[in-house]
Amino acid sequence: MSTPPIRLPSGVRDFLPRAAARRRSLAEKVMAVFEAWGYARIITPYFECADVLERGLGAGGRASAIRFVEPGTGEVVALRPDITPQIARVVATRMQEIPGPIRLCYEGAVTRFAGEAGQREILQAGIELVDAPEPDGDAEVLAVAAAALAHMGLPEIRIDVGHVAPAAFVLGSAPDAASRVLIASALGRKDRAGVRSAARALPEGIAPLAEALATLWGPAQPTLDKAVALPWPEPVMAALEQLRVVLAAFGELAEQPAPSVTIDLGDLRGFDYYTGVRFAAYAGGAPDAVLRGGRYDELLGKYGRAAQATGFAIDLEAVAQAQRSIGVAPPSAVIGVAVHGAGASELARALRATGLRAVVQQRAPEAWGAWLRGAALDAAIVGDQLIGSDDGSRSAKRAIEEARAGDTKALIALLKAP
Structure with missing residues (x-):
């Protein structure tokens, strides 16, 4: 019997360092915007009891939920296809004594069944505003959405x-x-x-x-x-x-x-879920909406707390792909170096203290350039030489000696130089 090939399930993928850095940077930027507007971060589980989660899902959400039997209890559970129902559950139960308005934000992955295409894992970040009536609550979430989109680096929003x-x-x-x-x-x-x-x-x-x-x-x-x-x-x-x-x-x-604002009164997406104002955001480089949201005044009542609510979610994967399609460079990482040879540990500690990334590489690779690129590092310090990811080498004896003595300014300047 042959060994099955190494593979991933349909609809999911790995992100290598540069791709992961782009997505983490996007998440951190939008979460910083949310927190600046007074939204507190919350973390919810990747899966929940299916019958509880599905109370807060529309027909489309229920159809897209991936269910399985949890081995320890025999309960039917579901991977979350949406985070908003989880927020509704938390507010209605764990936060039932807290008066509104309640401002919460989140980021994480959701997984949706997509018919013959299998499943799809989506990276999201969003906000939920509970106990904020119309029109002020709707205006606020629109303003937060606009502020978050302004940090995405995309044109034509x-x-x-x-x-x-x-x-x-x-x-x-x-x-x-x-x-x-x-x-x-x-x-x-x-x-x-x-x-x-x-x-x-x-x-x-x-x-x-x-x-x-x-x-x-x-x-x-x-x-x-x-x-x-x-x-x-x-x-x-x-x-x-x-x-x-x-x-x-x-x-x-x-x-x-x-951003510019348009109106579409004939858009029916989310029609069975939203109860009032609904909205979507579009940007250059993205074939479809990168953000969707709206008012859902009936959702929290399904979990035991009658309350008005509105919010939105940003599709971080759609934003990342749009950035790449129009040539937006990935975020610049903090300079990273490998240190090899005598005194490597001491020098690496000094560099880390200045905010740089530094790894002690005990064994020299066959080719420093290829290894540095694979390790997402910028340079290697080997003896008194500075070796770049292109295998180019230059003397940095004086700067390295000063760094060993505690003054890293000259070495950092060399590392930052093209």
């Missing part, structure tokens, strides 16, 4: 905002599930003719509203003006006015320069 009320009214007027599916599918494609055809099943007066939804996207102010000119029922009109107030409050709260 745009936040696309909507509200579930208009589409909910149209789809709720459909006579049956089949009609709803046809209308939703056409709206998802922005297919005005398809919407017109599918909307024939709607009551008189609502079909034109359905068709209009396929056109209600574009620059924020004119699109919103176009929407409010239509004969919506009072609850939808109130929601559109609420959206106008949210955008005005966002303009006041956001750090400048704020």
Whole structure:
């Protein structure tokens, strides 16, 4: 019987030092932004009891959850496809006595089943704002999203905002599930003719509203003006006015320069999950949204605490790939050196004390350059020579002697020199 090949499951991957550094740098940057806005970091487990986790998942989330039997207890557990339900559980149980608003942030991996493609592991970072009503809570999370996106190093950032009320009214007027599916599918494609055809099943007066939804996207102010000119029922009109107030409050709260804002009232992604304002962010180099979020006022009640809530998650992997596609360089690591030969330990300690990375290499490799590149180090100190990752060598006798005596400035200058 042959030995199976060494492999990874579908949808997951290893990140070598440069790729890992890019993703860790992104996570650290966005988490620093979240904490600067007053959000406290929380860590939740990679898997939970399936029935508990699934209380907070929409139909799509439940379908994407990967389940297995936990050997110790026999419980059916699930890898988390989303972190927001975990935050809801924590707030409703572990933090039930803490009054709102509660501001929490997180970063970590989620795993989702993706049909024939297998599974997909996604690196996320996000915030959740609990017990913050409309419109102030929505404006705040939009402002935090804009601040985080500003640190991503991507061009052409745009936040696309909507509200579930208009589409909910149209789809709720459909006579049956089949009609709803046809209308939703056409709206998802922005297919005005398809919407017109599918909307024939709607009551008189609502079909034109359905068709209009396929056109209600574009620059924020004119699109919103176009929407409010239509004969919506009072609850939808109130929601559109609420959206106008949210955008005005966002303009006041956001750090400048704020990204451009567009509106799309026909976007149905997350329709069964969000209850009010929803939004997504796009950037140059990324084929799809790099951030999604919105209001989910019904979620915490499923865990025992009725509370309004809103938040978003950034797809760090999508941001990392977008950075690479447009040529954004990975973050510069702290200079790292290998020290070889007599007195290596003492010299390495002196270099670490200055903030450099220093490793004692007891055995010289066959080729210093190839080894340094593989070890993600910049240079090797061998005797009185400084050897670079390109195998180039230069004398650094005086600088090394000064470093051994405790003065590392000259050696650090040499290491930083091209």
